[in-house]
Amino acid sequence: MSLKNEPVVVFAYDFPHRKTYDFILDLMAVGLRNLVVLAAPHKELKNTDRRVYFPRSLIVPPPIGTPDLCESLGLKLYLVDHGDSEKIRKIVDHYDIKLGIVAGARIIPGSVIELFSEGIVNFHPGKIPETSGLDSLYYTIKNMAPPGVTVHYIDHKVDAGRYISFEETPISLHETLETLVENIYQTQRVALRRFVDSYFARAVKTEIIDRPKKNQPMTPDEKLVTLSGFENWRAEIHLRQQTEALLVACKDGNLKKVEQILSAHPALLGVAGKQGWTPLIVACFNQSREVVRYLLELGADPNQAGAKGTTPAMYAKTKLINQENADYSILDLLYDSGADFSRLDSYGKDILHYVELSGDRQLLEKVAKYVRG
Template sequence: MAGKNNIAVDVLEYLIRINNGRYELGVVCNKTETGKNSWQKSLRFFSQRCNVPEYHLEDMYMRDDLIFISLEFDKIVNPDLFKDARLYNIHFSLLPSYKGMYTSAIPILNGEEMVGVTFHEIDKGIDTGNIIAQKKIKVDQQDTSRDLYSKYISNGTQLVLSQIENVIQDKVHAYPQEAKGSTYYSKKYIDYSNLKIDLRQTALGIQKQIRAFSFREYQLPVVCGKKIIDSKITDIRSLKKAGTIVEQNENGIMFASVDYNIILYIDRFYELLEACKTGDLDLVKDICSVKKHINECDEHGWTPLMVATYNNQKKVVDYLLINGADIFAVNNNGTNLLMYAKAAYLQYDDIELLKKFFDLGVDIEREDYRGKNLESYLKDDGYKLDELLSKM
């Protein structure tokens, strides 16, 4: 298996679980692989932990009876170079449309309401192989490219897993792609090194740009020197020239457009994390009036709720929960809220947040990406889980 990120790790984990000695497993990692979990899980980290050997692509060419599955792999796979192989790929679109690059952004720019994922055979073309299976995905009106990518990952994983047994047993049924509806976008289609929001558009056109280029791990759109986290089309008809600032405050800037005024909300996420740390509830409420902030996460995977929990800021925690904070989110290492609440308990001798998240259903048995759960971390700190539970 070749590739990166959660989809590759989760498929590999499944293959390990169902193997029972039926096949030999190996991975080929992307050249950008660091071996460390970031906002996505690391294939190298997981494969090493599970003693699955890593190879170079060239090592695969002369293998007999090879099954090669590409899951966000970053190299061109030429079928002619393989001696004896069945080659498969997951592509984040409903082929034959959106071959090529930027499938998390371009469909949003184009106003698509439905996208999907395709599991297909690899041939010598770019995403042109015979289709094995597809799954449609609805594009919600507020989805950003980050949101759409997350949908691709989860639905793509499900699609691949649904076909794994057919792949192993060589029972896949594939059909050729049609020319009708076929589109292709190259790397040159979007210049991410020079992104500019065109404000001389309709309000909807501006909003689609904001959504398409919002992917915090890579970039947020910048307007008037401010990073933008979200937008809202008003019902106020624009009376000024498109691109003119109508009004602004600390949370956003209202612009005139070709038709309706639009508010571009300013990113204050790191200010929010600091407010969650110090317990500044008024500031938390002000920033979270732009709801998009509530479930954002930083480069460590920390959400506002995690930061508030770790620092035992109970009023902030309650406010975030009431306003939709995700209690099941984990950081880049798989640390969940019970583990953060454990840290608060040890530091502040206050069990309230531990009890709260336990009662809300956060999984006490869930392991992080190192294979440790709450009980094992408590043991490291000299505590017993049973004794802790008796205090709740």
């Protein structure tokens, strides 16, 4: 029997609800047919903020009601409060269900969560713990957090449990608040599909989420103040994403992507990533020769070192050590562009020292020529 034939509970609402509708269709589309939908009734929440804080003009077709959807798809449907642990226990035991997926739910109590041996997975529209709570959009902007979706197994605390993954939403410089909200929503659907693939491949890895406390709901004034910083947030996040994309492209040797990013953001040529690695360092370390050539032609500094004073040449030699038929062309490119092979790192060592330690006599002879000039 295919693993995807295993029964899976979908926590949903019994009224027309976009995420419920889309998640059920997406789960069916990726091959899950044995879905058991637990649809909770509508509850009127106290102190619900219904103010409109930014324009909304995107057209979204209204979802079909959950009972009608389940009937048309031939899915098992139970109208049940998500806190009714006894009724849900009977359903779980009857179908031998191990996994639950949240498509629409209020707070699910611990007595229900513990019924699922594999857990209940949630898709939070923000990075946890930075954006925990209901106002995740506003805390994303306030805390300068990346936009996206946290996939996690829930526990008795809100927006906590076991972290699975974070699916980041790309941001453009033309992003509006409305398109941001829509794109984060669509990212939930992307994250759902990735989770399903990973889960049925038995490749899900988790770690405990460190969330001492969740964020409190913002007041209307706090939301307005937060939204006033949207453009600054957008610019910083976009630049951060482009930096990360540039470094990945340098690692992969994706010259076309490198050209595209630096054409739009030439100031990123000498940017340092989280490890203190510049695009040139990343390309040198990963032996991405054509990218190295391109970066040097643009004017990348061949002597701009990493956090510990490690030069691009020092990084470039790493994967050449004791390699048969080693290609030294990146070292040649660096030398021809003015790299100083006698530079010392923060430990007072030069490249000759490290190559000599490796015992690679051929590389040592090559580097010694660079040092002598």
